[in-house]
Amino acid sequence: MGEIPESRRLARALVGRAEAGEQVEVCAGSSVRTEIRVYDGEVESLTVAESRGVGVRVIRDGREGLAHAGSWDPDVIDTLLAEARDNMSFAEPDDRVGLAEPDGVDAADIDPWDDRIEATSVDDKVAIAVALEAATRGADPRVRGVRTSMYADSRGESAIVSTAGIDGWDRGASASIGTQPLIDDPDGSTRTGYAGDAAAAPQLLDIEEVARLAVERGVRLLGAGPPTTGRPLVVLEPRFTATILGIVAGMLSGELVVKGRTPFGDRVGEAIATEALTMFDDPTDPDSLSASAFDGEGLACRRVPLISEGVLQGFLHDARSARGLGVSSTGSALRSVRGTPSPGHRSLSVGPGEGDLDAFIALIDDGLLIASLQGLHSGVNAVSGDFSVGVEGVVIRNGELAEPIREGTLAGAIPRMLLDVARVGADLERQPGGTLVPSLVLDGLTLGGGSGA
Amino acid sequence: MLDHELINRTLSTAMRTGGEFAEVFVEDKRSSSAVLDDGRVEELTSGRDRGAGIRVVVGDTTGFAHTADLSEAGLSAAAEAAAAAARGGGGGAKVVAVSPIDVERSVPVRIPPEGVAKATKVGLLTLANEAARAQGSAISQVSARYGDSRRRILVANSDGVLAEDDQVRTLFSVSCVASGDTGLQTGRESTGRTVGFELFDEADVEEMGRRAAERAITKLSARPAPSGAVPVVVGPGGGGVLFHEACGHGLEADLVGKGASVFANRVGEQVASPLVTLIDDGTMAGEWGYFAIDDEGRPAGHNVLIQDGVLTDYMWDQLRARKEGRLSSGNGRRQSYQHLPMVRMTNTYITAGHDDPEAIIADTDSGVYVAQLGGGQVNTATGDFVFGMTEAYLIENGEITDPIREGNLIGNGPEVLTRIDRLGHDFAMGSPGTCGKDGQGVPVGDGTPTLRVTSLTVGGTAA
Numbered sequence: 001m002g003e004i005p006e007s008r009r010l011a012r013a014l015v016g017r018a019e020a021g022e023q024v025e026v027c028a029g030s031s032v033r034t035e036i037r038v039y040d041g042e043v044e045s046l047t048v049a050e051s052r053g054v055g056v057r058v059i060r061d062g063r064e065g066l067a068h069a070g071s072w073d074p075d076v077i078d079t080l081l082a083e084a085r086d087n088m089s090f091a092e093p094d095d096r097v098g099l100a101e102p103d104g105v106d107a108a109d110i111d112p113w114d115d116r117i118e119a120t121s122v123d124d125k126v127a128i129a130v131a132l133e134a135a136t137r138g139a140d141p142r143v144r145g146v147r148t149s150m151y152a153d154s155r156g157e158s159a160i161v162s163t164a165g166i167d168g169w170d171r172g173a174s175a176s177i178g179t180q181p182l183i184d185d186p187d188g189s190t191r192t193g194y195a196g197d198a199a200a201a202p203q204l205l206d207i208e209e210v211a212r213l214a215v216e217r218g219v220r221l222l223g224a225g226p227p228t229t230g231r232p233l234v235v236l237e238p239r240f241t242a243t244i245l246g247i248v249a250g251m252l253s254g255e256l257v258v259k260g261r262t263p264f265g266d267r268v269g270e271a272i273a274t275e276a277l278t279m280f281d282d283p284t285d286p287d288s289l290s291a292s293a294f295d296g297e298g299l300a301c302r303r304v305p306l307i308s309e310g311v312l313q314g315f316l317h318d319a320r321s322a323r324g325l326g327v328s329s330t331g332s333a334l335r336s337v338r339g340t341p342s343p344g345h346r347s348l349s350v351g352p353g354e355g356d357l358d359a360f361i362a363l364i365d366d367g368l369l370i371a372s373l374q375g376l377h378s379g380v381n382a383v384s385g386d387f388s389v390g391v392e393g394v395v396i397r398n399g400e401l402a403e404p405i406r407e408g409t410l411a412g413a414i415p416r417m418l419l420d421v422a423r424v425g426a427d428l429e430r431q432p433g434g435t436l437v438p439s440l441v442l443d444g445l446t447l448g449g450g451s452g453a
Numbered sequence: 454m455l456d457h458e459l460i461n462r463t464l465s466t467a468m469r470t471g472g473e474f475a476e477v478f479v480e481d482k483r484s485s486s487a488v489l490d491d492g493r494v495e496e497l498t499s500g501r502d503r504g505a506g507i508r509v510v511v512g513d514t515t516g517f518a519h520t521a522d523l524s525e526a527g528l529s530a531a532a533e534a535a536a537a538a539a540r541g542g543g544g545g546a547k548v549v550a551v552s553p554i555d556v557e558r559s560v561p562v563r564i565p566p567e568g569v570a571k572a573t574k575v576g577l578l579t580l581a582n583e584a585a586r587a588q589g590s591a592i593s594q595v596s597a598r599y600g601d602s603r604r605r606i607l608v609a610n611s612d613g614v615l616a617e618d619d620q621v622r623t624l625f626s627v628s629c630v631a632s633g634d635t636g637l638q639t640g641r642e643s644t645g646r647t648v649g650f651e652l653f654d655e656a657d658v659e660e661m662g663r664r665a666a667e668r669a670i671t672k673l674s675a676r677p678a679p680s681g682a683v684p685v686v687v688g689p690g691g692g693g694v695l696f697h698e699a700c701g702h703g704l705e706a707d708l709v710g711k712g713a714s715v716f717a718n719r720v721g722e723q724v725a726s727p728l729v730t731l732i733d734d735g736t737m738a739g740e741w742g743y744f745a746i747d748d749e750g751r752p753a754g755h756n757v758l759i760q761d762g763v764l765t766d767y768m769w770d771q772l773r774a775r776k777e778g779r780l781s782s783g784n785g786r787r788q789s790y791q792h793l794p795m796v797r798m799t800n801t802y803i804t805a806g807h808d809d810p811e812a813i814i815a816d817t818d819s820g821v822y823v824a825q826l827g828g829g830q831v832n833t834a835t836g837d838f839v840f841g842m843t844e845a846y847l848i849e850n851g852e853i854t855d856p857i858r859e860g861n862l863i864g865n866g867p868e869v870l871t872r873i874d875r876l877g878h879d880f881a882m883g884s885p886g887t888c889g890k891d892g893q894g895v896p897v898g899d900g901t902p903t904l905r906v907t908s909l910t911v912g913g914t915a916a
Contacts, residue, residue: 039711045515045793046538052521064495070502071521079501087487087497090571094493122538147713147834148891182713182834190715190834226910229681259491260594261630263637340496378828378841379861379912383630383639388678388860388912390830390839407837409863409912411680446914448680 006030008159008169010072014056015161017081023059023099024081025166027296027337028052028072029158034122036151038129046126055337058084062093068338096258099164100297100319100329107293107300108284112172116201117153125151128177128202135211136179140219147180147192153202158337166298174289175202176432177210183218193218194372198289198432221371221392224404227449233367233422234410234442235360235396238429240370241437242348245279248414249345251382252306254321254330263385263415267312273418275310278351281332288347288434296335301346304330318343347434353424357439360423367396368447371404385414391447409448420444454479454607454617455505459525460551463507464611467532472509472516472539474775475532476610478748479505479523480790483567486600489578497571506790507531509539510772516540519791551615560738562621564650566601574599577658581627584662591673592666593637594630597658601650608750616750622741622896623652624885627662631669638675640668641843645885645896647743668825668844671856678845678857678913684820685862685909686813686848690881691826693899695906696731697801697888698829698838699866700724704758705784705796706773708833715836715867716764724764725870728806731759733768735783735799741885741898742799749785749794756782762870770796788893798888802900806876810903813875815851821911822846822853823862828886836866839912861912869906877903 011026018024035047054077055068065088067080133149155173160166178196185191195214197205236244256262264272273279283292283301292301297319305313315321318333318341333341361369374390381387388411395402425438460477467475481503488496504521505528516538520531566574581597604620626643642665644656687695703714716724725731735753737743744753749771757765769777770785773796786797814822827841839861846853882900 039513042512043514043540045517047517047519047793048534048538049517049519049791051519051791064497066496066498068498068500070500070504073521076501076503083499087499087571090487090575091495091497092493094495097495145712147708147711189836192832192834226682260632261637338500339498374832374837374863375828375830375839375841375861378830379839381639381859383637384672384858385636386858386860388841388914390837390861390863390912392837406835407863407865407910409680409839409861409910411678411860411912411914413914446680448910448912450682450910 005157005159005169007157008161010054011159011161014077014081015163018163021060023163025057025099025162026054027158027160027335028054029156029337031154031156033154034125034152036126036129038133038149041130041133043126053337054080056080056084058088059097059099060088062095062097063088063091064097065091066340096320096323098319098323099162100166100299100333102165103299103328105300105302105331110284110286110291110293112200112289112291114173114200116203117155117173117175120202125202128205128207132177132179132207132211135208136181136214139211139215142184142219143181143215144184145182147182149179151177160294160298162298168294168298170292170294174198174200175205177205177207179211179214181215181218183215183222185222187223191218191221196432200289217371220394221404221406224392224406227405227408227447229448229450231445232447233364234445235357235364235367235369236440236442237357238427238437238439239431240373241440242431242435243373243376245348245350245437247380247382248418249281249306249348251414252315253343254315254317254325255343257315258321258324261383264312268314270312271310272312272415273307273310274421276353276424277307277310277418277421279307280305280349281316281345281347282349283346285347285349287430289432290347290434292346295331296333296341299329299331302331304332316343316345349436350424350438352426352428353438354426355423356425356427360425360439360441361396361401362399364396365398369394369396369401387412387414405449407449410445411448412445416444417442454481454605455523457551457615459528460609460615463528463532464609466529467507467509467536468611470536472511472536474510474611476508476608476749477505478790479607480604482602482604484600484602486598487575487578488596488598489582490596491594492582494575494578502789504790505531507535508793509535511539514539515772515793517793551609551613553615560648562649565621566623566650567603569650577625577653581658581662584659585627585629585666588663588666589670591631591633591670592629593632595627597627600624606748608746608748610750614750616746618745620647620744621649622647623649625656625658625661627665629665629669631673633673635673638669638672640665640672643884645741646739647741648739672858675856675858677915678860679821679911679915680913682908682910684817684905684907686817686820686822686903686905687901688822688824689810689877689879689903690883690900691823692901692904693802693883694826694829694840696803696901697798697899698831698840699864699869700731701798701801702831703833703836703866704767706767706769707796709767710773713834715833719764720766722764723762724867725759725762726873727762728873728876729759729762729870730757730804731801732757732804733784733798733801737800737898740800740882741896747783747785748787749781751781751783751785753799754783768796768798770794786895788895792893795890797890797895798897800898803902803904805878805880805902808875808877810877810879813877813903813905814848814853817848817851817905820848821857822848831866837863838866839863857913863910863912869909872907873904874907875905879903
């Protein structure tokens, strides 16, 4: 790391062109991506590519303008500052607009980098995707094909430099795999499963386990039909806990609070969830693939408590949302070179509760173990808190897994659901993206079905 | 956009190691957007993305590389990377010579957005904001967004094709939050067309603001949606998402070819109610999914997919069409030069029927009327799909009554297609959409008349 990366030099040079009375922030990054899709034992497509980007933010008198480009070519870069300034002149002033100021918090010593991604040959990466497809096909005789078996990796670096004294540089690398088997259902239809894994290096990916899980998840839905409408206890494996709590964390963005777009805006200090639930965002956890030293504005990432024993602790903030509420940034700015920063979570964690998935199932007389969630983007309204999603799952009857169901809906309101969390497990499981969460049991949700009638 | 000799040399480099097919896709895209939120104009952004994607096909393998460097050195390096990725077997050198094909743009852009003053664009946001807020004190928040883009593309391939297109799109949306005793509710209205700033000759942004505000206010008094299977009437323009998910994706030849579609091997069969004629049409001038050539250089097509309920054809891109020895249907699209093309929809619609829309509602004793749909999702292998309703009402005794809270509907494509029993004589295109597939988003349009599905599962909370 002795040499100054080109992204950092470029960002510093652009910031150096700031005029008096002007705040300038430049975010520049590059990444190299490999993506391999295998079908029927052959490479279907192999992509190897490098991308670059740069985003410029200019602020004067509370007005902000932005410009970005997918290139570091001098002729493109040279126009960015002028474009951002021109955009700025049409914005209306806002007291909250301003760069993040260095706050003295030291960045955690995190360098999520593994040389093996670059060092591993393309042939070896192809072999991973081929092996994954073969393992998926071989996991069960009812697998009739694999829609896609994929290996992908990327390594990227980015610099953030500003006239406020921010000068950060960060890098990250990860590799991932995913497979989606097509499984013959005796009723003549097809069921699908999916599983994936992500890791810091290709060698750490668990091919056999991913194949086994993907097939198991499809096989257990064989013979599924529409469910009966009712209010079963809903059991979530950790991967679905991650999905649901990710939506909740999304509603705890300081920007939504400032703009009156979340039902939790005025609830700090109040019990918004069952006492068993403690949730925080921890991008400083070195075991998380989403760990990061700096946030999108160059402040140190830090552990942010969100819910402690059911009580709302606060929100995720970037510099702008923090100013709006008169608090400090929590170092939670997310950003791409293409837009303004906005606050959000990177690596959610839940404090351990009691019990695990099997114990929960054994306790339930009338329940549903979720096997897939569909339509999250169209069925969740984070402003009203209403949600309604498509589900597949396995019915739980008298403490045992019974018949599978598909084409069901699950609906409720997120504020109510948090209070109705019946169980929080101790079975914390690291998700491929870094989230560390246990199994949950939810009460009070409506399962709808019966279109097969 | 690029010198023809340079294109020839780049394609020759890509073919040098024995590729069967090579293609250069060059894109230069400029975009601008502005947002008004919380009463202030902010987030004025300009973007520029320029680069080339090069693919080489050998047997069943596609090698792909992209670069933002459009110099001879940059293109040559990308061509070699793509060729290496495709693992050419070292066959003989091929000299490639391309010749332009003539594709006429049927809709010239009248007012290029890049020539419109930013103050004028920003002024639209203010008008929409004020109109929305004037709908009452219940409106607690308004956000309006203006966006335009100009995407120039050039496609050249080793079959000798050379084609260019210049795609200008303009978009405007308003989102409102209403707050009341029952909490917060949202309403949205959007319009987008493949045209320039002349979009606003027809789109009235103040009216859009008012409609978005009304939607949010109406929902404050919404009842919980029913839960379970009920008859569903979908209003004009609203049902496009339903067909996009219920069968559109399942008719994409790449998914069909992998056996990952419930509609595989069913051409010639009755797959839908005889009322249904489904068309995918990239030639619909000005619509959100319109273009002159697709991202593989093929002219846009008017493709009948289902005729009177009978499956007539799938949608094709170059790769899948070559395998079958037929022509692409003009459905090869990609998000940007950084992505490989695949089979994608354009503007997908159901042709109008003969029923009086009022009568369809009057003939429905009880059910749900969906006025506006949100996004959707489908598992093409099982046919199970969901889509969101963002504005919906109960139908009681043949009349539209109370608003209901939003949520998803779920169904199975092949089953739902046979359950369409009424089709109105009205027809409208729906809101502009972005269709996602394997991580790539492309602009798509859709349209339907008023229609009824005899039974769909509504994901509400009322028992």
